[in-house]
Amino acid sequence: MLWMTITSWQIWAFVALALYAAFQLHVLPRPLAKVAARVFFYPTWPLTYLSRRRNYWTLVDAHVLLGAAPMAFLPHVDALVARGVRAVVNLCDEYSGPVRQYKRHHVQQLRLPTIDHFEPSLEALEAAVAFLQVQQQRGVRTYVHCKGGSGRSAAVALCWLVATRQMDPREAQAYLSEKRHVRKGLYLQPNVRAFCNKVRPLPGRNQQEDKGKTMDGKQGQEAKRNATG
Numbered sequence: 001m002l003w004m005t006i007t008s009w010q011i012w013a014f015v016a017l018a019l020y021a022a023f024q025l026h027v028l029p030r031p032l033a034k035v036a037a038r039v040f041f042y043p044t045w046p047l048t049y050l051s052r053r054r055n056y057w058t059l060v061d062a063h064v065l066l067g068a069a070p071m072a073f074l075p076h077v078d079a080l081v082a083r084g085v086r087a088v089v090n091l092c093d094e095y096s097g098p099v100r101q102y103k104r105h106h107v108q109q110l111r112l113p114t115i116d117h118f119e120p121s122l123e124a125l126e127a128a129v130a131f132l133q134v135q136q137q138r139g140v141r142t143y144v145h146c147k148g149g150s151g152r153s154a155a156v157a158l159c160w161l162v163a164t165r166q167m168d169p170r171e172a173q174a175y176l177s178e179k180r181h182v183r184k185g186l187y188l189q190p191n192v193r194a195f196c197n198k199v200r201p202l203p204g205r206n207q208q209e210d211k212g213k214t215m216d217g218k219q220g221q222e223a224k225r226n227a228t229g
Contacts, residue, residue, distance in 0.1 A: 026117045037094040037116040041147065045071070048148050057143065058180040061165075063136045066157045066180060067149040072098035081105045086140035089128050091120060091152035108135075114152045122191045128156040129163050129195075136164075154182035159195045169196045 028036055048068055049056075057067025057080070065085060069092060070076035077098055086107055090097045093113035102109050110131045112124040120128070128144070135142045144160075146152035154176060161172040169187035176182045186192060 030115065030118070033117060034093060034115045041092075041094045045069070045147075052148060055180060057145075057149065060144075060157050060160070060176070060179070063141055064132060064157060064160055065141060065143045066153055066176075067143065067145050069095055069145055069147050070098055070143070072101060077101035077105060077107070080143050081107065084141040085143045086138075087131070087135040087142040089131060089142060089144040089153070089156060091124070091128075091144070091146040091156065092116075095147070114146070116147060116152070118152075119189045119191050120152055120155055122194050125156060125159050125191060125195045129159050132156075132160055133164075149180065150182045151186075154180070155186050155189060155192050157182075158186050158192060159199075162196045163199050166200065169193070 026033075052068045056076075057065045060066050065080070065083065070080065070088075078101075086105075088097065088102065088107060088109040090109055090111045091114045092111075093115045096111065097109060099109070101107075110128070112120065112128060114120045114124060132142050132144075144153045144156050146154075157176060158169065158172045161167045161175060162169055165172075167175065169192065173182075173184075173187040176186070177184070187196075
């Protein structure tokens with residue numbers, strides 16, 4: 001019986017490891033990736049913390065901070081509020097955030113659920129930047145995060161820089177990369193490119209062609225290779 005129990009645990013461990021490996025390699029279909037992201041969020045969060053502890057969040061400009069998921073059992077919200085944060089953009093599908101702490105500190109959260117390893121939809125990018133602009137007008141800072149602050153939320157930060165600083169997408173990518181470890185190909189993501197072309201159309205570029213190449217966040221395997229966080 002003991003041998004059977006050990007074998008059973010070994011099998012489950014192997015299945016879990018195989019699922020996690022497939023998730024990290026971005027080969028899971030969207031529905032399964034959604035489940036995997038939620039299942040592995042808390043078990044793997046310590047790895048995120050250890051890799052980000054020296055730079056858990058980064059000041060993008062005077063109005064926006066970019067970083068990893070704030071946790072309720074750590075003084076993250078208190079620290080963010082002390083830095084002037086009164087609004088949050090949460091790109092996590094797998095994590096709703098420390099909602100009680102937000103309510104206590106009167107922090108407004110905009111949640112735009114995006115599955116880990118998928119890029120945000122064009123609609124999500126537009127909604128996030130519009131929200132950031134409103135908070136800027138209010139004179140408060142906004143914290144933009146996903147799980148690790150390098151993929152989904154970094155895509156929003158890049159779009160914010162393009163929209164407000166008139167940066168070229170490559171310039172925005174380089175600017176972010178100097179401040180924080182972010183995914184290298186953010187500016188190549190189809191929905192990021194579509195957003196940037198709407199904000200500042202490229203000379204001679206067929207916008208209708210780019211529009212046809214955008215993804216609504218519900219299809220396309222390329223997004224898996226272009227976004228993480």
